Amino acid sequence: MKNKKQYKKQYKKQYKKQDPKAKKSPVEKKSREDSLSFINDEFMLFFTLILAGVYFLYSQVSDGMYQHDEAGHFISMRSFWHNPNIILGNWAKAGYKLIYVIPSLLGEGFVIIVNCVVAALTSFFSYKVVKQLNGKFAVLAFILLASQPMWFQLSFRNYSEIITAFLLVLALYMFFNNKLIWSAFIVSYICIIRQEFYLILGIFGIYLLINKQFRAILIAAICPVLYNVWGFIATGDPFYLISQVIGTSSMYGEAYPRQGIGHYPLVSEVIFGIAILTLVIIYIGSKSLNWKRLNWFILIPAVLFFCIHCIFNSKTLEIGPASGGNLRYMAVIAPLLAIIGALALDEVKNVKKRYRLLIFLIPLLFVAGYFWSYEFEGIHLGDERNWRPLIVGGICSIFILLPVKNNTIVTLVFVVLSITSAIKSIEPIPNSPENETMEDVTRWYAMQIRRSQSDNSVQHYKIDENTQIYLQHPLFMYYQGKTTYDFNKTIKPVMHNHVDTAGIGSLIIWDSHYSYRPKLREKSIPDQYFIDRPIQYHLLNTFQSTDNKFNVKVFQKMKQADQNFEEGMAKFNSKEYTDALPHFKASISVNPDHYVAWFFAGACYQNQRDLNNALACYNKSIEISNTYPNTLLNRGILLSMANRNSMALNDFNNYISLKPGDPNGFMRRGNLYFSQNEFENAIKDYAQVVKLAPRYAEAYYNVGLAQIKLQQRQNACNNLEKAKELGYKQAENAIKQFCN
Structure with a gap:
């Protein structure tokens, strides 16, 4: 009898885990909780x-x-x-x-x-x-x-x-x-x-x-x-x-x-x-x-x-x-x-x-x-x-x-x-329009190198492997699989202390992303510096990204600085327009085809309220070259002031075609449309301004006024509020008048 009881006890102990009603031991509970323990x-x-x-x-x-x-x-x-x-x-x-x-x-x-x-x-x-x-x-x-x-x-x-x-x-x-x-x-x-x-x-x-x-x-x-x-x-x-x-x-x-x-x-x-x-x-x-x-x-x-x-x-x-x-x-x-x-x-x-x-x-x-x-x-x-x-x-x-x-x-x-x-x-990052543009620049440069190796004819400019390059954008080297030291002449940054002393024939590859960052590099240079000196820096090529947010301009240095022009620019930038004018005239006397000097002479007259002489200088500049955008913009402004609206519109159109990424052209053309009661066209241009410059307060204000004219009061008030948020003071009066 005793052996029988011991046998039953041993049997229960041995097969206890097979009994679904049996109470789980702490070890078994831990095993259940640590069911991921097989992962080592x-x-x-x-x-x-x-x-x-x-x-x-x-x-x-x-x-x-x-x-x-x-x-x-x-x-x-x-x-x-x-x-x-x-x-x-x-x-x-x-x-x-x-x-x-x-x-x-x-x-x-x-x-x-x-x-x-x-x-x-x-x-x-x-x-x-x-x-x-x-x-x-x-x-x-x-x-x-x-x-x-x-x-x-x-x-x-x-x-x-x-x-x-x-x-x-x-x-x-x-x-x-x-x-x-x-x-x-x-x-x-x-x-x-x-x-x-x-x-x-x-x-x-x-x-x-x-x-x-x-x-x-x-x-x-x-x-x-x-x-x-x-x-x-x-x-x-x-x-x-x-x-x-x-x-x-x-x-x-x-x-x-x-x-x-x-x-x-x-x-x-x-x-x-x-x-x-x-x-x-x-x-x-x-x-x-x-x-x-x-x-x-x-x-x-x-x-x-x-x-x-x-x-x-x-x-x-x-x-x-x-x-x-x-x-x-x-x-x-x-x-x-x-x-x-x-x-x-x-x-x-x-x-x-x-x-x-x-x-x-x-x-x-x-x-x-x-x-x-x-x-x-x-x-x-x-x-x-x-x-x-x-x-x-x-x-x-x-x-x-x-x-x-x-x-x-x-x-x-x-x-x-x-x-x-x-x-x-998580979404894959596609290749950006900027990157694609830099690939185009790299291919263009490679083509110039190949051309220089196969063509020994005399050109007004020549780019070869010994040409000194000034640039800031890292993708130019990256897409060629090179460092700055792999070029025959080490690449230098686009900064005044380098470019001003650059030799004739040097290549400047200016880009809108990295080349001009005055807060980061005090001596960095805007593209306008080179555009304003076409005799000194010849524009070889322009590359524009498909989204119009990025561009590259390739210049080649052809001459050293024009001292009369540089002194005129120094005076002009200091707003000493009366003193600047003689220097620009002196530059024109040496080179009558200096269309940028004609432009700045006109700008000096315009700032002195001599609008007739200003217009004459702008006309002469455009006669020499109709591809300098600033002359077209300024002449368009003068023509619109004189109510010569069709000619002004033509100048603004040409300016926009040359500088599609600049909101100022759309702003001026929008204002012209507004003055002619073409409010829908004005709104389209102001919308483009906001797209290019999201914090352009006056554009929100102007589009709001245009929408008021078209009885689009809710949208108008939203834009006027945005203008107010961005600090445009005139928007407050417009909100009180139209939105309250």
Whole structure:
């Protein structure tokens, strides 16, 4: 009997797990919750390889450029082998270039592969960091980073953000693995890529000092010290590092528009995606409700980096360099948010009353619906609604509140939400009209070189491989697969100190994007400088992009400066019109066909209210050359003042055909149509002005008045309000008269 009872007890114990009603042991529960445990490091490395392949395939589809810096950086990598000091400085980012100078020797395609691998490995080490922290959703960190919209767009491109993010995650991996010396060295190296990390390095140094990690402190100083020594050898400045940090703020302080301190919070959904932002809020909320300490080693770098760039964009503080609100800078902290997002799902399981998370989720959903649910346009959110952030954020929030215990289901839901949201928001970047135009310029130059090699006849200009070139646009070299050092004569920038002393026959390739940036380069030159000196600079060719937003003008220097004309221009630019006139007349006496001198003589008369002589000078200028647009515009203005409207209209038409990207021609023609009661034609021209110059307040005002004439009161009031917003004072009276 006793043996029979023992047998039954042993039987029940052995087959207990087959009984569906049997109570599960803690081990069995853990096994059920950890149903993703079959995913090991080898599996994730294989998946990392697949992800790198996905990034590479996307690079073949997205053949446009996010910005031209990716071409400039590749040229800079290659230039290192001609001049190592070229990678010094904030823009070049020496630490970034040192990693890539060898891969660049194998060509652009190989560099793209390296970029894809680095981006994929960053996802892998994000997964590893979560595993080190005993997180059960490490796989989710991998997916959350891999599918972030901005990260995906930059994954294969030549920017420092991806390699910085990789090193940052690697530093965290070393830190949590108690390899503080390696962690300190990596953070030290990051500082010679991104200057913002000097502050983070300082905070990390304080932590090491408190914990008496003196060797790690010494290691943390290595890269900045070596970088300063290199800079001292290259420039003779013993404080090169400090000079660079201060110089960056000074150089870029006003170079780009500051977008406002709230810019990055407003576009954060575009950068990171709503799923990851929801999880970050859940992490903070769960920790707060459970009275647990946040993981500051992950949060401090993310928060500091984010806040630094918010401050840089402040319009009131005006501290540090103006970054223009560039979205790609935030990719540096993308893996940190992915790690926090994965850890959030572990923390939320410890929240006993999950409905309390609504304290954090309701404000998030309000922000998603009120601020983030708009289509993205360029660098800002537009006016057209897109409810995807609110919908996905709502689904994430609802699922978080549900007591789901199976980790596989939780992971799969957020994987699906992340990938679905990414697919909806990620679009390949096509080749831009500007890039296509620069390809045309490159082909034209190559054709001139071939012609010079096959044609030995005497030409009024000749371009060969020994011609000195002045240009600013990086794509000219990029599309030829050359650096500036690969030309027989090193390419120089389009700046007064270079162009004014250029030899006869030099080629100036002026572009509307980079060549004239007075806030960034004080001595940069507008195209009008060359157009106003046709005897000195012969216009060889003009290239216009299909969207009329970009153009290239190729000049060749034929003569040295006309001193009479230059002195006249100096007086004219100082508004000393009476003193300028004799100099222009002297220039005309030497060269009667100097149609630009005739124009400026006419402009001097016009500013002195001598309209008859002004008109006579303009007529003479156009008689010599009818392709100088400024003469056509000014003569059109004088003719319209004299009510010779048909002739004025003809001049404005000709001006627009020569300068289709200039809003002034459309504005003047629109005003002429308005004066003749042709309000519909006027509105079309004013609309073109607004398209070319969105902040042209007077155009909104004028189109509003024209719409009033056509009884389009609602549209008129909207445009008058826009004019008022842009500071056009006369709009206030018009609003009171017509809109109240």
